[in-house]
Amino acid sequence: MRNNKLLILDLDGVLITNPSWKADRIHSDGYSEFNESCVENLNRLLTLAEFDIWLSSTRRTVKTLNEFNLIFKNRGIKKDIVGFLPEYADCRNRKEEILKFIKEFKASDFLIIDDDKSLNGLESGIKKSLILTELTKGLNSEKLKEAIEKI
Known part of the structure; x- marks a missing residue:
């Protein structure tokens, strides 16, 4: 594991x-448009x-990593995705998936950007690394400022 921060990233609402x-x-590549200011x-x-x-988005289940990296590149995102959160059969929501991922990967330095309200239930130690966005606003300048403060 490298010393990079993990960015656990959702797509919808981000x-x-x-x-x-x-x-x-x-x-033009056949996939959903991204909000340019959020990008x-x-x-x-x-x-x-x-x-x-x-990538934590449920959309991760329908494309390969290579396909998503091409989609990111086509939208001007300057960094590749390293991986997808594993699909855990026993997880009922995003909160459980993220908790399990953090535990499994022994992640201590991370930022979560997501609009999933189940994440409000995260314990405070993990929740302090959460940027909770809104569906139609996404990673707007206010949320970017919040993220910068957290890193």
């Missing part, structure tokens, strides 16, 4: 900010610390 009642706008904010964050990006 980089994809379409309201759930609207169909995603589709990029800029992510790139800004990625310049401030060495991160390994781990």
Whole structure:
């Protein structure tokens, strides 16, 4: 394990900010558009610390790592994804997945960016590393500022 910070990253409500009642706008590569200012904010964050990006989005189950890295590249994200959070059969929600991942990987230096409300239930030691975004706002400048304060 390298000494990089882990960035546990969701897509919907972080980089994809379409309201759930609207169909995603589709990029020329056939995948959902990302919110450009959210991508800029992510790139800004990625310049401030060495991160390994781990995708927690449920979308991780329908594409390969290579496909996602191409999608990230097509949208101007300047860093590849290192891996996906494992799919744990016994986890009922994102909170359980993230807790299990952190425990399994013995992660101590991490940042979680996600809009999943189940994460409000994280214990305070882990919750202090959470940036909880809103579905239609994503990683906006306010959330970027919060992330910078946490790193």
